[in-house]
Amino acid sequence: xxxxxxxxxxxxxxxxxxxxxxxxxxxxxxxxxxxxxxxxxxxxxxxxxxxxxxxxxxxxxxxxxxxxxxxxxxxxxxxxxxxxxxxxxxxxxxxxxxxxxxxxxxxxxxxxxxxxxxxxxxxxxxxxxxxxxxxxxxxxxxxxxxxxxxxxxxxxxxxxxxxxxxxxxxxxxxxxxxxxxxxxxxxxxxxxxxxxxxxxxxxxxxxxxxxxxxxxxxxxxxxxxxxxxxxxxxxxxxxxxxxxxxxxxxxxxxxxxxxxxxxxxxxxxxxxxxxxxxxxxxxxxxxxxxxxxxxxxxxxxxxxxxxxxxxxxxxxxxxxxxxxxxxxxxxxxxxxxxxxxxxxxxxxxxxxxxxxxxxxxxxxxxxxxxxxxxxxxxxxxxxxxx
Amino acid sequence: xxxxxxxxxxxxxxxxxxxxxxxxxxxxxxxxxxxxxxxxxxxxxxxxxxxxxxxxxxxxxxxxxxxxxxxxxxxxxxxxxxxxxxxxxxxxxxxxxxxxxxxxxxxxxxxxxxxxxxxxxxxxxxxxxxxxxxxxxxxxxxxxxxxxxxxxxxxxxxxxxxxxxxxxxxxxxxxxxxxxxxxxxxxxxxxxxxxxxxxxxxxxxxxxxxxxxxxxxxxxxxxxxxxxxxxxxxxxxxxxxxxxxxxxxxxxxxxxxxxxxxxxxxxxxxxxxxxxxxxxxxxxxxxxxxxxxxxxxxxxxxxxxxxxxxxxxxxxxxxxxxxxxxxxxxxxxxxxxxxxxxxxxxxxxxxxxxxxxxxxxxxxxxxxxxxxxxxxxxxxxxxxxx
DNA sequence: GAAAAGGAATGAATCGTTTCAAATCGGGCA
DNA sequence: TGCCCGATTTGAAACGATTCATTCCTTTTC
Numbered sequence: 006x007x008x009x010x011x012x013x014x015x016x017x018x019x020x021x022x023x024x025x026x027x028x029x030x031x032x033x034x035x036x037x038x039x040x041x042x043x044x045x046x047x048x049x050x051x052x053x054x055x056x057x058x059x060x061x062x063x064x065x066x067x068x069x070x071x072x073x074x075x076x077x078x079x080x081x082x083x084x085x086x087x088x089x090x091x092x093x094x095x096x097x098x099x100x101x102x103x104x105x106x107x108x109x110x111x112x113x114x115x116x117x118x119x120x121x122x123x124x125x126x127x128x129x130x131x132x133x134x135x136x137x138x139x140x141x142x143x144x145x146x147x148x149x150x151x152x153x154x155x156x157x158x159x160x161x162x163x164x165x166x167x168x169x170x171x172x173x174x175x176x177x178x179x180x181x182x183x184x185x186x187x188x189x190x191x192x193x194x195x196x197x198x199x200x201x202x203x204x205x206x207x208x209x210x211x212x213x214x215x216x217x218x219x220x221x222x223x224x225x226x227x228x229x230x231x232x233x234x235x236x237x238x239x240x241x242x243x244x245x246x247x248x249x250x251x252x253x254x255x256x257x258x259x260x261x262x263x264x265x266x267x268x269x270x271x272x273x274x275x276x277x278x279x280x281x282x283x284x285x286x287x288x289x290x291x292x293x294x295x296x297x298x299x300x301x302x303x304x305x306x307x308x309x310x311x312x313x314x315x316x317x318x319x320x321x322x323x324x325x326x327x328x329x330x331x332x333x334x335x336x337x338x339x340x341x342x343x344x345x346x347x348x349x350x351x352x353x354x355x356x357x358x359x360x361x362x363x364x365x366x367x368x369x370x371x372x373x374x375x376x377x378x379x380x381x382x383x384x385x386x387x388x389x390x391x
Numbered sequence: 392x393x394x395x396x397x398x399x400x401x402x403x404x405x406x407x408x409x410x411x412x413x414x415x416x417x418x419x420x421x422x423x424x425x426x427x428x429x430x431x432x433x434x435x436x437x438x439x440x441x442x443x444x445x446x447x448x449x450x451x452x453x454x455x456x457x458x459x460x461x462x463x464x465x466x467x468x469x470x471x472x473x474x475x476x477x478x479x480x481x482x483x484x485x486x487x488x489x490x491x492x493x494x495x496x497x498x499x500x501x502x503x504x505x506x507x508x509x510x511x512x513x514x515x516x517x518x519x520x521x522x523x524x525x526x527x528x529x530x531x532x533x534x535x536x537x538x539x540x541x542x543x544x545x546x547x548x549x550x551x552x553x554x555x556x557x558x559x560x561x562x563x564x565x566x567x568x569x570x571x572x573x574x575x576x577x578x579x580x581x582x583x584x585x586x587x588x589x590x591x592x593x594x595x596x597x598x599x600x601x602x603x604x605x606x607x608x609x610x611x612x613x614x615x616x617x618x619x620x621x622x623x624x625x626x627x628x629x630x631x632x633x634x635x636x637x638x639x640x641x642x643x644x645x646x647x648x649x650x651x652x653x654x655x656x657x658x659x660x661x662x663x664x665x666x667x668x669x670x671x672x673x674x675x676x677x678x679x680x681x682x683x684x685x686x687x688x689x690x691x692x693x694x695x696x697x698x699x700x701x702x703x704x705x706x707x708x709x710x711x712x713x714x715x716x717x718x719x720x721x722x723x724x725x726x727x728x729x730x731x732x733x734x735x736x737x738x739x740x741x742x743x744x745x746x747x748x749x750x751x752x753x754x755x756x757x758x759x760x761x762x763x764x765x766x767x768x769x770x771x772x773x774x775x776x777x
Numbered sequence: 778g779a780a781a782a783g784g785a786a787t788g789a790a791t792c793g794t795t796t797c798a799a800a801t802c803g804g805g806c807a
Numbered sequence: 808t809g810c811c812c813g814a815t816t817t818g819a820a821a822c823g824a825t826t827c828a829t830t831c832c833t834t835t836t837c
Contacts, residue, residue, distance in 0.1 A: 045545075045568075045823090047822090047823055047824080048823065048824060048825095049823080049824095057786075057787090058786060058787045058788060059787085059788075059823095059824085059825090060786070060787060060788065060789095060825085060826080060827090061785085061786055061787075062824095063824070063825055063826085064785095064786085064825095066824090066825095067825075071784085071785075071786095072785070072786080073784085073785060073786090076785080076786080088567075090539070090542050090543055091543050091823090091824080092484075092543070092545060092822090092823055092824065093480075093543045093544045093545065093824095094479075094480045094481075094483040094484045094489065094544075094545060094822085094823080094824085095480075095484055095792090095822070095823035095824035095825085096823085096824055096825075097480040097792090097824090098478075098480045098481055098484055098791090098792045098793065098794085098822090098823080098824070098825090099791070099792050099823085099824055099825040099826080100792090100824080100825060100826095101792085103480065105523075105544075108524075113505055113508055113509060113512075114502070114505050114506065114509055114708075116500070116502065116505075119499055119500050119502075119505060120500065122499055122524070122526075123499060123500055123526070126499075126524070126526060130533075133540060135523050135525070135537075135540055135541070135544065136523065136524045136525075137491075137521050137522065137523055137524075138494075138508070138512070138522045138523075138524040139521070139522075140508075140509065140512060147516075151521075153476070154519060154521055155521070156476050157476055157477050157478070157479045158479045158480075158491070158521065159431075159478060159479065159480060181474075182431075267708065296709070296712055299712065300711075300712060322500075322653065323682070323709045323712075323713075325686075326682055326685065326686060326709075326713050326714065327709075327712050327713060327714060328712065328713060328714025328715065328716070329714065330714070431793090433792090433793055433794085434793065434794065434795095435793080435794095443816075443817085444816065444817045444818065445793095445794080445795090445817085445818075445819095446795085446796080446797090446816070446817060446818070446819095447815085447816060447817075448794095449794070449795055449796080450795095450815095450816090452794095452795095453795075457814085457815075457816095458815075458816085459814080459815060459816090462815080462816085477793090477794080478792090478793055478794070479794095480792090480793080480794085481792075481793035481794035481795085481822090482793080482794055482795075483794090483822090484792090484793080484794070484795090484821095484822045484823065484824085485793085485794050485795040485796075485821070485822050486794080486795060486796090486822090487822085
């Protein structure tokens with residue numbers, strides 16, 4: 006193995022374990038057995054064996070009803086005994102459909118997207134579509150490259166959570182004739198299909214919650230402003246602050262990091278603690294950032310939630326198991342994937358179809374990271390009723 | 392959206408949020424714009440525009456050096472101005488390569504596999520390969536179905552973490568001429584390429600650790616015995632017990648669950664607490680199970696690690712952030728994906744190549760879930776002295 | 778008993794590339 | 808001048824399916 010060019014994970018969670026790798030060569034043959042892999046069985050051989058024409062075999066495969074039962078049986082037997090497996094490339098070339106869907110998302114390591122993929126896969130699998138997975142790591146260049154490759158493969162459609170805040174790239178796809186549905190992004194402004202959650206509302210829920218707890222200076226650890234979700238979530242927080250100001254002093258400080266990852270969240274803690282006025286609560290643009298913030302706060306010896314309340318976003322499955330358990334804005338992830346895939350299928354199969362923007366509502370889940378502990382009320386600001 | 396047939400997630404973490412979904416129809420056109428999607432540009436149109444033959448265009452694309460610079464420029468300009476995008480299906484049909492790799496794994500929602508995918512994607516992306524992602528949810532039937540689909544697509548190769556303990560399915564793939572590399576499974580016994588970690592050793596590390604802490608009755612929450620990793624990890628635990636028995640009384644009880652998920656782990660707690668003699672420590676076949684066990688123990692009011700020590704397996708990134716933080720056997724996940732992908736590439740490109748089994752060493756990471764309190768207490772900084 | 782009808786099966790054209798033997802073109806050399 | 812040669816370019820034959828206008832049989836109908 007070419008250790009020299011071993012790529013390192015952008016997620017530095019997993020230390021490299023080079024020392025421990027061993028390697029064993031087998032005695033068995035080399036590339037020889039690949040050469041010996043006899044050419045694949047074609048429809049023609051099946052036709053010969055079954056004593057019918059090419060067209061008939063094709064009909065058995067695609068229009069079984071038009072071929073006589075006895076002939077059909079003969080062909081099916083021939084297919085079995087030759088172990089024929091249809092060549093999708095040839096099919097696609099003539100028939101125009103590839104039974105392939107591209108899924109382009111920001112980070113497959115984020116459990117939020119993982120759940121979306123599960124939902125989409127569930128729907129698509131049943132129609133024998135296969136997913137081409139593309140993780141952009143928030144790089145526009147990589148996204149562009151993947152779009153290109155997917156177009157070369159003539160995918161039947163694309164599910165995409167775009168990197169850039171404008172929707173140009175997605176609109177361009179549609180313009181080039183590729184059915185496209187936005188994931189976790191609203192597309193109604195550009196006439197695109199989409200399955201999304203109201204991010205402004207979600208951030209409002211989070212910020213309102215913090216203000217209701219009595220916090221006055223809150224911080225938002227946010228991702229790059231190129232990502233729409235980050236813009237919207239900031240907007241939601243801003244609206245909440247504006248409302249809160251009617252009743253009390255309220256401020257919002259934004260700390261922008263380079264990516265929506267655990268490490269970046271941890272790195273934001275220094276800035277968070279140095280901010281003036283020092284915030285007593287922080288909301289994060291997603292759960293991974295919040296995980297990092299929690300870790301960083303723990304390392305700095307800052308008590309959560311006593312000294313700093315924390316709220317995340319996404320409510321990924323692990324949020325409830327952290328120490329302390331993380332309050333978060335829940336999004337219906339699996340359903341998002343399902344809805345997007347169904348929308349795309351409609352468009353792909355040419356079903357009567359209007360472009361639609363499906364929108365889910367977020368929901369705040371309050372847990373320990375933003376709940377004053379009953380036993381130890383550190384400060385005299387018990388704003389919570391009861 | 393056809394809510395009626397909304398599939399439900401096998402992972403029940405995410406409650407359905409049906410009430411909150413809204414839908415907006417756009418005014419823009421329907422399928423019409425798909426019809427209007429003018430036929431794709433072909434190599435022929437490029438040839439016409441550039442005043443050369445088909446073969447020359449093809450050469451510009453595949454053997455740029457054999458065509459004269461001036462001609463090449465003319466063709467490239469024509470490609471630009473027509474926005475030509477090569478059709479992979481046609482390429483594949485003639486040239487035999489699809490630049491596509493199938494990745495078949497047990498559960499894409501498991502961060503362990505996610506990291507592997509990241510590693511594999513990193514390597515393959517650079518060669519312009521695209522991944523076809525297939526998550527089997529430990530179902531042999533689904534695995535079989537996916538293999539079939541991947542073969543129809545004529546993927547250049549497959550990375551697979553097989554469902555069944557025997558390697559028949561993988562061997563069958565190779566027999567059918569599809570280069571295959573095992574993920575997280577040793578293949579040397581069957582002459583298959585593989586990138587794996589020594590699971591027996593890993594489980595020994597975990598069990599040894601527990602016995603060294605003084606535990607005598609330990610439990611293993613294990614997945615189905617159809618999965619090789621589960622078999623091996625049990626074997627490792629068994630060996631450890633045998634050794635421990637030389638010095639003290641030591642016992643191992645196995646609790647088998649249906650799948651390697653959080654929910655199944657939580658469900659195993661009842662059996663765990665009812666076992667006779669009641670174990671004082673439990674090791675789990677993977678971290679997701681351990682997460683569930685931790686949750687179940689917390690719900691049952693059993694203190695970890697005082698009343699029950701817990702050790703997981705995989706050391707997924709979230710393990711260190713749980714409450715309490717989870718001891719686990721670390722596997723080099725990202726590197727596993729990288730190694731497997733590189734191995735597969737060798738085979739696919741026909742590089743001089745012997746089948747090889749790359750083996751990494753596991754490493755025990757001890758954290759709070761298996762550490763007697765006194766050790767961790769002094770380090771914890773407290774906001775409230777007391 | 779002949780014609781019409783209709784169900785089955787055929788096979789050539791086609792999809793968009795790659796491949797490769799053959800044609801073409803300019804010189805260089807004897 | 809004529810021939811040969813290497814560098815370019817050409818064009819037709821694959822690749823493995825699908826499509827569809829035809830042909831071939833049976834039946835049915837009158």
